[in-house]
Amino acid sequence: MSEKTAEGNKKEIVISPVTRLEGHAKIDIFLNDEGNVEDAYFQVVELKGFERFCQGRPAEEMPRIVPRICGVCPNPHHMASGKAVDMVFGVEPTETAKKLREMSLNAHYVHSHIAHFYALAGPDFIVGPTADPSERNIVGVINKVGLEVGGQVIKARADAQKIQEIISGRATHPINNLPGGIAKPITSEQQKEIEEMSKGLVEFGKFTLQIFEDVVLKNKDYVDIITGDIYQHKTYYMGTVDKNNKVNFYDGDVRVVDPDGKEFAKFDASKEYLDHIAEHVEPWSYLKFPFLKNIGWKGLVDGKDSGVYRVAPLARLNASDGFSTPVAQEAYEKMYEVLGGKPVHATLAMHWARVIELMYAAERTLELIQDPEITSNDVRNIPTDVVGEGVGQVEAPRGTLFHHYWTDEEGIMKKLNIIVATGNNNAGICMSVKRAAEKLIKNFKVDQGILNMVEMAFRAYDPCFACATHTLPGHMPLEVKIYDSNHNLYQRFSRFD
Amino acid sequence: MKTLILGIGNPILKDDGVGIHIVRELKKEVKGVDFEEASVSGLELVELLKGYDRVIIVDAIKTENGKPGRIYRLTPDEIPTMHGISPHDVDFRTALEFGEKFIGTMPKKIDIYGIEVDNATEFGEDLTPEVAKSVPLVIKKIKKELQNGS
Incomplete structure (x- = not known):
């Protein structure tokens, strides 16, 4: 954290990427003469040239390229892209292929939501929102909920990863989707292996719901934070x-x-x-x-x-x-x-919703692996046509994801439009950050605890910035920008720590 | 001594992929050690390290006013942050602490080669010229380290 007096006696506070905030994003908060928040901005760095990178490539390569946009949510990109290329080639996947794709995505949810709850939300709600930053991490969480939980977290994550690997070829960068389905079916041995792991994940989901209940819901202070008007x-x-x-x-x-x-x-x-x-x-x-x-x-x-x-x-x-x-x-x-x-409007209830989704993802994985069709060899319909345009949409852990491709008559990529989950939440995140800052920072009083509570406003969304800005033209953004009340730029700073 | 050479980065984000480029070249020349490429950080990264005695990580690095292509040799304690400190993951030291506590078989020795990037915000499979020049130099350094058994 640092402070600097800018023109017009405005005080600027920058939450630098020192805790769990990625270097590609930052929050700027502007104070007025009284030391109250005048404005707050949440910004991300741009990655350039993805459309140009894809142009001229065969559309069927897209499901293998797009997971590279981001190391955080490669699986949903793989799935949205798979659905988009199905449509580009005018072919509907077989039922077994759809079920296997869905199962892989659900396993990804388990993996992703575990990381968020235990490593990111957990420190705020289990260790405490204003605890010392050195304690406010996953190790602090495990110390508080019990050392044996660490092993369970590791096992559940590893099993969720393994399920994705079996179905989609590789866990981090899946490769199995092809127009009309997937490249390979699963064997009955793999079916048994996944079923066993899924049963364990269902138990882990129940266990996590219980932790949420015991540690968060039974603590009135935490429930008050969730339902309070700071985060609505x-x-x-x-x-x-x-x-x-x-x-x-x-x-x-x-x-x-x-x-x-x-x-x-x-x-x-x-x-x-x-x-x-x-x-x-x-x-x-x-x-x-x-x-x-x-x-x-x-x-x-x-x-x-x-x-x-x-x-x-x-x-x-x-x-x-x-x-x-x-x-x-x-x-x-x-x-x-x-x-x-x-509906519930409390942004921090996102954490509760996330552990419920973790439960669903585990149950759904088990349900799909027990489907009698799941080991069928009928995993692909071969495309015979090029339609030339396709939209693929799925739910990524952090929200709705759209992939839209246009190709020539040979199926070669001409244009694409991708709206990622964090993009869909951009307005919500900006509003949440500003509101939290306005409610929490008064009369120049700012400390690590208050700043962490501002960060909590956007952390609830589980934002991912690596892919959020990849298609936009322009130049590298500066670290700090200051605007007047009409949003006219009047001062710029580089980041200072 | 079971050794892993781990290249980290995104191979389609220009200089961000320099660690991957280096590991792919090394793999052609060096035998007797394992090689991995990964575009992960935090907990997933630590999960890759288990079971090894010695790990050399090769990654892109961006420092303030850093000169593109400059090579840094670091230990985990010397990096306040590391590739992909993300709101969706934990930083490397926290992850290592977690790994040591709950995985239990973290490598005794971890060294990191960081190569200062010029352009890691544009999609492309090639490296910028200054960063490309550093590739053979890092390969030479790592081979020497392995030969010396250090």
Whole structure:
């Protein structure tokens, strides 16, 4: 953290990338003469040239290239890309291929949500939001919940990784998706191995729900933080649902509910996402701000008249009618009962929603591996045509993900548009950071604990910046920018630590 | 002594992939050690280290006003942050501490070669000229270290 007096006696606070904030992102907070927050910005660094990199390559290579955009969520990119190239080549995957893809994605959720809960959210809620930074990490979490938990975390993560590896070829950078399905089926031995691991993951999911209940829900201070007005925004919510409006990560319609929880839109993303989503550009951000086209962009404000929507675990729960699996459904009902009904606008309830999704992902993995068709060799329909355009959409752990490709008549990439989860949440993250800063920083009083509580506002979204800015043109952003009340740039600084 | 040479980075993000480039070259010339490429950090990175006595990590590095192509040789204690400190993961030292406590078989010796990047924000499979020049130099240094058994 550092402070500097800029022109006009504004005080600037920069949360530098020193704790769990990636070097590609930063938060700037601007104070007025009274030492209260005048403005706060959340910004990410741009990665350039992805579209150019892909142009001229065969579209069927895309599912193997896009996981390289990001080491954090390669699997959802692989899946969205797989679905996009199915459509580019006008071919529907076989049922077994769809189930295996979905299972791999669910295993990825288990892996990803474990990391977030134990390594990132856990330090805030288990060790404490204002604890010393040296204690506020995963080791501090394990010290508090019990040393044996460390081993269980390691095993569950390793098993979730192994399941992805068996189905998708490689865990970190999956390679198995091809137009019309996947490259190889699983054997009955692999089926048994995955089934055993999945049973363990279901138990681990239950165990994690219990930890959440014991450590977070039974601590009134933490519940007050979650439900307090520091972290509230009434927005629209987006998620993917099956035909019964239950959460599904791999397939279904995109459903949007309004701030009162009523269905606002439901659409097949592969045909009409551009009818519902547009992107706003702000001069101070390389990352665009997607919004609901049929409401319109009204700025970084919440409410029914603002087109800002949010994605990720809490949004998925708000936008659905629950889960298709029993334990997750029970936990879902409990969450809304405790938090006062749907929708829940408390950003920090994202953590609760995330552990419920961890439960669902484990149950769904087990359900899919026990499907009688899962070891079928019928894993691919061979494409015979090139349609030339395709949209693939899935739910990544951190929110709705869209891949849209255009090719020539030979299936060679001409153009692409990717809207990543963190992009969808960009407006929500910016608003949450600003509100937390405004509520917490008063009369120049800023310390590590307060700054961590500001960071908590965006950490709840589990944002990933590595891929969030990859398609935008421009130059390297500066570390610190200062704007006047009209958002005109009047001063720039480089980062100082 | 079971040794791993681990290249870290994104091979399609220009200089970010320099560690991967180096490990791919080394693999052609050096026998008797394991090689891995990874685009991961934090906990996943530590999981790759288990079971090894000795690990040499090769990664891209970005320091303030750093000269592209400069080679740094570091130990885990000397890096306040490391590739991909992400809001979705923990930093390397925390991950190592976690690994030592719960995995139990962390390497006794970990050394890190960091190569200062010029351009690690643009997609591309090639390295910028100054960074490319550092590749044979790092290979030479690592081979010498392995020969000396250090």
